[in-house]
Amino acid sequence: MTAILSYIKKDSLIHKMAGTTKFFFFLLWSIAAMITYDTRVLVGMFFCGCILFKLAGLKWKEVRFALVFMFVLMTINLVGIYIFAPEQGVVIYGSRQVIAKLFWHYTVTIEQLFYLFNFFMKYMAVIPIALLFILTTNPSEFAASLNQIGVSYRISYSVAIALRYIPDIQRDYREISQSAQARGVELGKEAKLRKRLKNSAAILFPLVLSSIERIETIANAMELRGFGKYKKRTWIMRKKMEKRDYAAIAFGVVILGISLYMIFHNEGRFYNPF
Amino acid sequence: MKKNSQLSIKSIVAIGIGAALFFVLGRFVSIPSPVPNTTINIQYGILGIFSVIYGPLVGAVSGLIGHILIDLSWGSPWWSWIIASAVYGAVVGFSQKKLNIENGVFGGKEILLFNLFQISGHIISWIVIAPVLDILIYSEPVEKLFAQGLTAAIANSISTAIVGTILLIAYAKTRISEGSLDKED
Numbered sequence: 001m002t003a004i005l006s007y008i009k010k011d012s013l014i015h016k017m018a019g020t021t022k023f024f025f026f027l028l029w030s031i032a033a034m035i036t037y038d039t040r041v042l043v044g045m046f047f048c049g050c051i052l053f054k055l056a057g058l059k060w061k062e063v064r065f066a067l068v069f070m071f072v073l074m075t076i077n078l079v080g081i082y083i084f085a086p087e088q089g090v091v092i093y094g095s096r097q098v099i100a101k102l103f104w105h106y107t108v109t110i111e112q113l114f115y116l117f118n119f120f121m122k123y124m125a126v127i128p129i130a131l132l133f134i135l136t137t138n139p140s141e142f143a144a145s146l147n148q149i150g151v152s153y154r155i156s157y158s159v160a161i162a163l164r165y166i167p168d169i170q171r172d173y174r175e176i177s178q179s180a181q182a183r184g185v186e187l188g189k190e191a192k193l194r195k196r197l198k199n200s201a202a203i204l205f206p207l208v209l210s211s212i213e214r215i216e217t218i219a220n221a222m223e224l225r226g227f228g229k230y231k232k233r234t235w236i237m238r239k240k241m242e243k244r245d246y247a248a249i250a251f252g253v254v255i256l257g258i259s260l261y262m263i264f265h266n267e268g269r270f271y272n273p274f
Numbered sequence: 275m276k277k278n279s280q281l282s283i284k285s286i287v288a289i290g291i292g293a294a295l296f297f298v299l300g301r302f303v304s305i306p307s308p309v310p311n312t313t314i315n316i317q318y319g320i321l322g323i324f325s326v327i328y329g330p331l332v333g334a335v336s337g338l339i340g341h342i343l344i345d346l347s348w349g350s351p352w353w354s355w356i357i358a359s360a361v362y363g364a365v366v367g368f369s370q371k372k373l374n375i376e377n378g379v380f381g382g383k384e385i386l387l388f389n390l391f392q393i394s395g396h397i398i399s400w401i402v403i404a405p406v407l408d409i410l411i412y413s414e415p416v417e418k419l420f421a422q423g424l425t426a427a428i429a430n431s432i433s434t435a436i437v438g439t440i441l442l443i444a445y446a447k448t449r450i451s452e453g454s455l456d457k458e459d
Contacts, residue, residue, distance in 0.1 A: 005346070005347050005348070006347070030351065030353070034353065034411050035411075037413060066348060069348060070348070070350065080418050080422070081414060081415055081418055083418075084415050084417040084418035084421065085415030085416075085417055085418060088415045092413070119412065119413075119414070122412065123350065126350050126351075127350050130346070130350040130351065131350075133346075134346050134347075152281075154281045154286050155281075155286075155289070155335065157286055157290070158286050158287075158289035158290040158293065158335065158336075158339065159290070159293070159339055160290070161286070161287060161289075161290025161291065161294070162289075162290040162291070162293035162294045162297065162336075162339055162340070162343065163294075163343075164290075165290065165291055165294040166294045166297055166298060166343075168294075169291075169294050169295055169298045170298050170302065173298055173299075173302070173303065194436070197314070197316075197433060197436040197437060198436060198440065200303075200316055200437060201319075201436065201437045201440040201441055204299075204316070204319070204320065204437060204441060205440075205441055205444050205445075207295070208295075208320065208323060208441055208445070209445070209448070211291050211295055212327070214291060215284065215287045215288050215291050216284075218287045218291075219283045219284040219286075219287045222283050222286075222287065223283050227283055227286075228283055228286075269413070270413075
């Protein structure tokens with residue numbers, strides 16, 4: 001169960017870039033994919049993303065678990081859309097070319113397949129860049145990046161605290177749950193659902209109390225060290241922006257620009273080949 | 275202590291720890307439910323408690339950060355549901371002043387109030403915010419989204435009602451209530 005995506009240390013051009021750049025690029029990219037439904041843009045973004053992914057020296061093998069999980073999720077989603085709205089594509093593209101009739105009001109139309117393909121690509125366009133961002137950004141640098149793109153350093157510091165304490169809380173949870181189970185608190189399939197929820201509360205209570213205690217301790221320590229006295233703060237992990245960083249951001253802006261331009265060009269978010 | 279218009283240090287830390295708890299519970303702890311392939315999210319119960327103790331801002335931001343981290347650890351963020359989590363944290367947080375849990379009183383009236391807030395939070399998040407954003411961002415069919423939202427709202431409300439209420443009752447007992455000391459005759 002520890003198949004979790006996290007930073008993989010490597011030596012590549014992308015790894016050397018500033019975290020700020022990668023974060024900003026990721027945001028531009030996901031906004032671009034969010035607003036457009038143009039097939040050509042989405043497919044282009046997907047291929048660009050794959051090239052960048054290769055450029056970072058990452059291997060698909062390293063993210064296989066995540067990919068399998070996402071494909072399962074995506075399939076459920078696509079099937080769900082089809083079951084609830086088999087004519088969504090027809091409504092969007094305004095024409096109806098039936099390929100096959102299934103049963104009841106379920107038919108397969110080219111428009112529906114095209115709509116589902118677009119929906120799928122919308123997700124696929126973001127995945128390589130999201131993975132790239134997660135796998136090549138050092139978490140310690142992430143808080144500095146947030147601050148650099150204009151998030152207040154207090155909130156950035158909250159993010160740093162969250163990343164720092166995730167392993168601690170995970171360990172706490174494991175310890176508490178094991179000692180509770182040793183005392184006969186059942187969480188598995190044997191217990192009834194209501195019982196299970198109640199039992200989980202028995203485990204969560206020590207976890208919440210210890211977390212609240214932890215908040216007090218950390219807050220006091222920060223207060224004693226004068227956190228928040230000044231308007232600004234420096235970050236030891238911050239990397240300096242270089243030419244290639246500005247180039248990458250410019251590329252992200254261009255992609256977003258194309259995505260926006262296509263909305264005007266297509267007179268709507270959808271590219272309609274029919 | 276001087277009054278500061280900015281976030282207090284305690285809130286900053288609470289956001290961080292709240293997000294970390296949300297992440298750990300949402301990512302690693304899943305309670306199997308009777309419906310196959312569905313698990314019950316207990317992280318919303320915990321988020322609710324943080325909102326009640328530390329207020330709407332802490333609730334919203336820790337929900338936001340926690341949910342982004344969960345999604346990133348799976349590979350890709352689904353922005354509409356992330357925003358819905360933040361809204362839920364904020365809505366429950368508005369009950370902070372009314373409940374005043376630090377007083378150590380959490381009886382029938384407070385339980386009712388907390389559950390009213392958490393249920394309306396879930397309804398606003400999963401039946402209004404998440405589907406509307408999904409329609410705007412992903413142009414998904416309306417029927418599917420509302421069916422999804424309704425299921426999420428019901429499941430999350432029930433788990434928050436059980437987990438959140440039990441934990442808040444226990445938490446209130448650890449606080450010292452006003453006027454709990456009597457003068458000896």
